[in-house]
Amino acid sequence: MTDAVWQIERRRRQLGISKSRLAALAEVSRQHYLEIAERRTIPRQATIAKLKLALTRHEKQIGSSVPVLIYRLCLLYVCQAEHVALADVLAQKPSRRATFDPDWKMSADARGKALYIAHTVCGLPQRQLAEAAGMTPAAVSLAMGRVEDACEPDETPLFQLVETALGGL
Numbered sequence: 001m002t003d004a005v006w007q008i009e010r011r012r013r014q015l016g017i018s019k020s021r022l023a024a025l026a027e028v029s030r031q032h033y034l035e036i037a038e039r040r041t042i043p044r045q046a047t048i049a050k051l052k053l054a055l056t057r058h059e060k061q062i063g064s065s066v067p068v069l070i071y072r073l074c075l076l077y078v079c080q081a082e083h084v085a086l087a088d089v090l091a092q093k094p095s096r097r098a099t100f101d102p103d104w105k106m107s108a109d110a111r112g113k114a115l116y117i118a119h120t121v122c123g124l125p126q127r128q129l130a131e132a133a134g135m136t137p138a139a140v141s142l143a144m145g146r147v148e149d150a151c152e153p154d155e156t157p158l159f160q161l162v163e164t165a166l167g168g169l
Contacts, residue, residue, distance in 0.1 A: 004048045009037055011055050025054035070122050071132040075114035084110055094135045111135075112143035119144060 012022050023033035028050060035041040043051075079086045084106060092098075092107035099105060111133060118124045118132075126144070130137040 004052075005036055005039070005043065008048070008051050008055065011059075015055065015059060017055075017058060022051065022054060022058075025058055026050040027054075065132070067118075067124050067128040068132040070124055071114060071118050071129055074117040074122070075110065078110045078113045078117070082110060094133065094139060108143065109146075112147045115140055116144045116147040 008022075012019070017025075019033055019037060020030050023030045026033070026047075028047060032041070032047075033051075036043045036047070075089065076086055078084075079089055088103065089107040089110045092104045094108070094111060096104060099108075115129050115133060118129055119126060124132075126140045127137050129135075130140045133140065135143070
């Protein structure tokens, strides 16, 4: 069991997550996780599984928070509407800024539209969207600005359909 704790701690440090954040992600009390990490208590197998799952979710940025889920659903909708594979968009890291790469550019455009929908229709703050998308708040603002500059969102069928469907939220 201590080998599992050692592996969790090593992964936690590699990902740059604080002990408090990992405990929150795993839905384990902070004090209990500190006792486990300091080898003062032996964790149950279920607790080890929760911690590993939290690390995996954090690593893949598939959180269980509402902003992440809303952003991912908006991204899925944009990908389906534009006939783009969601996996291809998620494979392109936003921080790469490979503007001359057509795949990266296509992914950036899809991310921008999803961010715009999540912000304007669903009402998510840009700061929460930045965390959900793994981007900086400035990058989210720029991406949304590019969407507004590229088209008139109020007159674009993609945005009209989403607003009609989700407008009551």
